[in-house]
Amino acid sequence: MTLRIDELTFRYKTGLPEIFSHLSYEFPAGKLTALTGPSGCGKSTLLYVLGLMLSPTAGRVSYNDKSLSELDDCQRSAFRAREIGFIFQDSELDAFRPILESVIEPGLYAGLKATKLRRIGLQLLTHVGLGDQAEQKPTHISGGQGQRAAVARALINDPAIILADEPTGNLDRDNAAIVLDLLQTAASEGRTVVVATHDPFVKDACDCVIDIAEERDG
Ligand code: ADP
Ligand code: MG
Numbered sequence: 001m002t003l004r005i006d007e008l009t010f011r012y013k014t015g016l017p018e019i020f021s022h023l024s025y026e027f028p029a030g031k032l033t034a035l036t037g038p039s040g041c042g043k044s045t046l047l048y049v050l051g052l053m054l055s056p057t058a059g060r061v062s063y064n065d066k067s068l069s070e071l072d073d074c075q076r077s078a079f080r081a082r083e084i085g086f087i088f089q090d091s092e093l094d095a096f097r098p099i100l101e102s103v104i105e106p107g108l109y110a111g112l113k114a115t116k117l118r119r120i121g122l123q124l125l126t127h128v129g130l131g132d133q134a135e136q137k138p139t140h141i142s143g144g145q146g147q148r149a150a151v152a153r154a155l156i157n158d159p160a161i162i163l164a165d166e167p168t169g170n171l172d173r174d175n176a177a178i179v180l181d182l183l184q185t186a187a188s189e190g191r192t193v194v195v196a197t198h199d200p201f202v203k204d205a206c207d208c209v210i211d212i213a214e215e216r217d218g
Pocket of ligand 1: 039
């Protein structure tokens, strides 16, 4: 169960500079890996390439020796829905619907039944300490609670891979520690967890660190 990149090169458009080039790395399952480097170095970009939201300019992303970069659109969407949980910097909960409904949404995309998903979603919200808020709209929850809900959302399909983009970027230390702990638990259950971060607190808690600027500049 290995997520790898081989000779990965990316530029947004022909003529624009390469964000990274010939980057090779193996992201171990069961571990928390940090993608670090200064703002603008390409952390989010690499996470989007790993999350199959952007296609590499050259090189490949593979999982269990199967190239993901050559999947067609339909196969790519299916892989993403089933195997990848993505956490954005701002939890992006739907303001007009109960938190539970936002949590189960990726499961609906994966073709699972809403009834079953609501049961699992409630368990996950309980796991992240939000069982009592499941039926409430997110208007009154804090940023920290929102990010915990985002972790529950990322876990709804029991994905093998979790990708988190600055998940603690807007949180105070205590809330960052809670989210970090949830990500560590997700990794200890055997998942591949990759966190883009420039927060030394998060970086120090990760098992592996890949510094994009350093990889690029030698
Ligand atoms: P980080 O997450 O490390 O701050 P990003 O991956 O967001 O870095 O951005 C890396 C570089 O790519 C930056 O120079 C940024 O301006 C550029 N970039 C980001 N998105 C786009 C885009 N859609 N088109 C062109 N350039 C982009
Ligand atoms: Mg970023």
